[in-house]
Amino acid sequence: ADGIRAAGADVIDIGMVVTPMTYFAAQHLDTQCSVMVTGSHNPPDYNGLKMVIAGDTLSGADILALKTRIEAGRVASGDGAYRIADVAPAYLDRIVGDLTLARPMAIAIDAGNGVAGAFAGTLYRRLGCTVTEMFCDVDGTFPNHHPDPSQPKNLADLIALLVQGRHELGLAFDGDGDRLGVVTRDGHVIYPDRQLMLFAADVLSREPGATIIYDVKSTRNLKPWIARHGGKPLLWKTGHSLIKVKMKEVGAALAGEMSGHTFFKERWYGFDDGLYAGARLLEILSRYPDASAVLDGLPDALSTPELQVECAEGEHHALIATLGRSAEFPGATDVIRIDGLRVEYIDGFGLARASNTTPVIVLRFEADNAPALERIKSEFRRVLTAAKPGIALRF
Structure with a gap:
């Protein structure tokens, strides 16, 4: 200051x-x-x-x-x-004044000792939920688990609580509260690209023809889903600031990233907000008697979570640039280069890109079946090893 x-x-x-x-x-x-x-x-x-x-x-x-x-x-x-200035009351009032749940819900929240823990419980109780809080005391040493809901290991405690059967839904947040993780009553992780399907269908019911943006890490199922619900799907770069710029450029009503950032322009301001996304999800699911059945019924595919290959500072960008110049992928139907390399096949895709925030290469794979998934992973192992012999790969 x-x-x-x-x-x-x-x-x-x-x-x-x-x-x-x-x-x-x-x-x-x-x-x-x-x-x-x-x-x-x-x-x-x-x-x-x-x-x-x-x-x-x-x-x-x-x-x-x-x-x-x-x-x-x-x-x-x-x-x-x-x-x-204390803006928390106005922030909470703005959300509660705009959203209405069709019925009360019993939920569990896991803030991973990040700052979302100071506000999430209050918000969801004001919306009418019964809330069980996990690790909601703010502690920047993160003594229980790392506050990154994109990694399944960080959802283990929430899953263990959900499967006990007392809660309909579990919500998890990252350290600064702009990303959302979701767990069903049966302990199934609903990754953010599948969450985006539900949000897109809801938004498009009020804004038919709207553009919906999703990032390069997201499932192939989003494109046909958005089109089927009357929207215009747009694949774009990963990164909250890059997504926001693109949203303004094309006038998108909604955008989402596989990492858990969801950006609502319809009824909101267009920025990424994990607490607000959780509230919008509760609003949608409260219309149904079985929230988990709705989430489990969303299109799914065999896929990996976000995988990471650690590099020296700056090395990850150089390695991706090398792949962009020299890597070949026989049998690919398309190689999308807007952010790293997203290699499309008739039965899946593979992605390698440089992280915007840490010195790692981010990978993700999706396919119609296990043999196809393994084949695509092996193609990426081949090109990464050729670009950097001896590289440590754990996928």
């Missing part, structure tokens, strides 16, 4: 909040600018800034340009004002 004030800008300090509250505050307090200090879902020794300037989330070239300005000393000076 002192650094921003020293540049001549006024500061409104909103305290310890989930990242979506920061985006909300920029709208609610009419600043259109915000900075969130967060390590997101990364390990405790990571930290970073999520920045919004004049309503646009900074990414890529904009962040590099900012770095260049700072290094060159081209910064403003001044003496900005400072005040404190």
